[in-house]
Amino acid sequence: MTVVTSQGDVRLGRAGKSVRVLVALVGIGLLINGSVRASDDAWPFGPMSQYAMSVPDDAAITYTRISAQTDAGTTVDVPLNIEGAGVARAEIEARTGEIVKDPSLLQQVADGWARKHPDKPKYVKLELIRDTTQLVHGRVEGPPASEVLATWAVRR
Amino acid sequence: MSALETTTARVVDWFTPKIAMARIAWLRTILYLFVILDMHAFVRDTRDKGEHPGLYQPLLLARLLDLPRPSVANTTVLYGVLIVACLVGATNYFPRIAGWIVAPAFTWWVLIGMSDGKVDHDHLALVIALWVLPTVGKASYGDQTRSEAAGWAIRCVQLCVIATYFLSAIAKLRSAGWALTWPRSAVLTWAIVRRPHPVGEWLLHYPWMLHVMQWVGITAEFLSPVILWLKGRWQLFGALFFLGFHAANTAILLIHFLPTVVCWLAFAPLERIVPWFQKRRSDGDARQAEDQAEEGREAQQQAGA
Numbered sequence: 001m002t003v004v005t006s007q008g009d010v011r012l013g014r015a016g017k018s019v020r021v022l023v024a025l026v027g028i029g030l031l032i033n034g035s036v037r038a039s040d041d042a043w044p045f046g047p048m049s050q051y052a053m054s055v056p057d058d059a060a061i062t063y064t065r066i067s068a069q070t071d072a073g074t075t076v077d078v079p080l081n082i083e084g085a086g087v088a089r090a091e092i093e094a095r096t097g098e099i100v101k102d103p104s105l106l107q108q109v110a111d112g113w114a115r116k117h118p119d120k121p122k123y124v125k126l127e128l129i130r131d132t133t134q135l136v137h138g139r140v141e142g143p144p145a146s147e148v149l150a151t152w153a154v155r156r
Numbered sequence: 157m158s159a160l161e162t163t164t165a166r167v168v169d170w171f172t173p174k175i176a177m178a179r180i181a182w183l184r185t186i187l188y189l190f191v192i193l194d195m196h197a198f199v200r201d202t203r204d205k206g207e208h209p210g211l212y213q214p215l216l217l218a219r220l221l222d223l224p225r226p227s228v229a230n231t232t233v234l235y236g237v238l239i240v241a242c243l244v245g246a247t248n249y250f251p252r253i254a255g256w257i258v259a260p261a262f263t264w265w266v267l268i269g270m271s272d273g274k275v276d277h278d279h280l281a282l283v284i285a286l287w288v289l290p291t292v293g294k295a296s297y298g299d300q301t302r303s304e305a306a307g308w309a310i311r312c313v314q315l316c317v318i319a320t321y322f323l324s325a326i327a328k329l330r331s332a333g334w335a336l337t338w339p340r341s342a343v344l345t346w347a348i349v350r351r352p353h354p355v356g357e358w359l360l361h362y363p364w365m366l367h368v369m370q371w372v373g374i375t376a377e378f379l380s381p382v383i384l385w386l387k388g389r390w391q392l393f394g395a396l397f398f399l400g401f402h403a404a405n406t407a408i409l410l411i412h413f414l415p416t417v418v419c420w421l422a423f424a425p426l427e428r429i430v431p432w433f434q435k436r437r438s439d440g441d442a443r444q445a446e447d448q449a450e451e452g453r454e455a456q457q458q459a460g461a
Contacts (some may be wrong), residue, residue: 009174010303020291020308022170024315027284035323036330040275041216043267044284048277048324051409054332054341061349082201091211094273108208124367133349138363140349 027103059140063131064093064149066109070121078126086112092128097126106152126152133143173307176427180306181248181295183313187285188245189255190418191262194282195238198415200271200428206231211272218267226268236250239259248295255290262286277324280418281316288312298430313422318380320416321398325377339370347409355407369404383423395420 014084034045049078050152055061066085087089087109092099099105110123128151131144163204195202205212214223224230238261245254260355288309295306326433328338331430348356359365376397383394399417406412 005342008301010301010305011171011174012304017168017172017304020305021168022310023307024171027312028315031319031323035326036251043215043217043270043275044263044280046275047279047327047330048320048409049327049331050277050324051347052324052327052331052338052344053335053343054328055343057342059346061346063350064395067289082204086204086208087211088201088274090274091272095211100343108210135342135345138345140345140360 008024018030042091055135057135059135061133061135063133063144064089064096065129065131066106067127067129068110068123069111069125072119072121073126078113078123081114084113086116096128096130096149103150103152106150107155110152110154121156124152128152171308172304172427174302174304174432175307175310177292177295177299177303177306178297178427178430179298179303179310179422179425180289180292181299182426182429183285183310184248184251184255184289184295185297186418186421187247187289188242188258189259190282190415191242191286195235195265199223199230199266199279201272202226202265203228203231205268205272212268215267215271215275217263218271223264225266226271231268234261234265238265243449245289248297249447251292251294252290255286257292259283259286262419270338275344278413278415280320280416281313281422282415284316284418285309285313285422290456292344298434300427300431310422313419314384317416317419318384319420319441321377324330328374328377339374340367341370344370344408351410356409359408369408372403393425395423 030045033122034042034120035047038046038079040046040049045148066080069075070115080087080092094149106126106128110126112122114122130142130147130149133144134141179305206228209225209227213226214225217223239255241254241257241261244250245258263283266283270276292303292305292309329336331339342363345360345363348360348366380394380398383391383398399420402413402417
């Protein structure tokens with residue numbers, strides 16, 4: 001039920017108003033609960049945890065990438081996004097352990113690239129590489145050290 | 157009335173301010189068109205996930221509602237339904253029907269997009285905006301009727317915009333075991349090393365600058381709720397500060413947060429656009445009429461000379 005006042009304002013009826021305020025309060029409650037206790041799983045009411053961690057001054061910063069040898073004889077970094085090989089870097093980083101155990105999972109990266117870029121050189125060998133940058137007193141110390149975690153000869 | 161009743165009435169009124177219907181009309185057009193942009197530019201891998209559901213890890217909401225796994229068929233239908241409903245919603249025709257379709261459909265779209273182990277935090281205000289907009293009836297761009305239903309919807313969007321900042325300050329405390337270590341940590345250095353680009357790499361040589369930015373960032377996030385109670389020019393300054401904050405984040409980290417940025421418009425007096433435009437036009441007409449009269453006199457004088 002809405003009520004129109006003498007100034008022409010449209011006011012809410014008692015029930016409509018109560019329900020709305022209640023919904024807003026429940027929403028705030030869910031958001032607080034998410035921030036205090038929940039994880040990203042509770043989206044959209046999870047914690048706003050992007051870039052929320054305190055990185056120590058002597059941290060080793062890791063960065064995972066995939067390097068590819070192509071049938072044109074070149075070595076390139078695989079573009080880890082949807083337009084590139086169809087997988088995001090976050091997915092690769094989240095699944096590093098699985099890929100190390102079973103490098104054949106890298107096949108889908110080569111397939112994704114070949115499907116999205118049929119006219120570009122194909123990947124013949126893929127390497128999952130972890131670059132580690134060492135911080136000393138909060139500063140970057142020297143170039144990153146690279147470590148090959150998994151190797152996969154691409155199936156045709 | 158007792159003190160308790162007065163306080164309750166005040167709180168209730170704060171959640172349901174009287175705001176002109178025109179602001180809802182503008183927000184509908186802008187946000188429904190933004191959703192179409194979002195589906196192609198930001199959360200754009202939902203249909204890819206339909207093709208390769210192998211990496212799908214459903215989030216809590218998807219499990220609670222027992223939503224089907226993404227497939228080519230359901231993500232393609234979802235895409236089509238969203239585009240049509242957004243286009244209709246943006247015209248302000250059938251706002252409730254279009255709105256009640258877009259809200260769950262886009263929530264599902266984003267839910268699939270974020271079901272690969274990585275969840276972004278820039279969609280809260282937009283998703284909630286889509287759920288509250290259809291609770292308001294038909295509105296037009298020039299409608300100055302002030303409505304509490306409109307005010308509640310706007311207030312919810314404003315709350316979510318501010319919550320995005322305030323709660324990220326809370327998350328920073330929580331991740332350190334409820335301690336304030338984040339602003340002195342190497343988090344921005346870490347972020348730049350992992351997303352290298354010229355501006356960021358230059359900043360790596362000056363860690364103190366990054367620390368200043370971290371202090372400014374977390375302080376602003378903690379103070380952000382103040383903006384809900386600021387008025388007029390001061391609120392505008394608050395909003396501009398956070399838009400600058402996003403510009404800086406975009407320059408340093410390539411993180412734009414546009415789905416939150418667009419929702420800042422809930423604070424803007426969009427209802428003034430039509431009256432402003434009408435006034436300008438009527439002023440213009442008046443001036444034109446004056447000019448014509450002036451020219452007429454000059455012509456007469458010349459003829460008489």
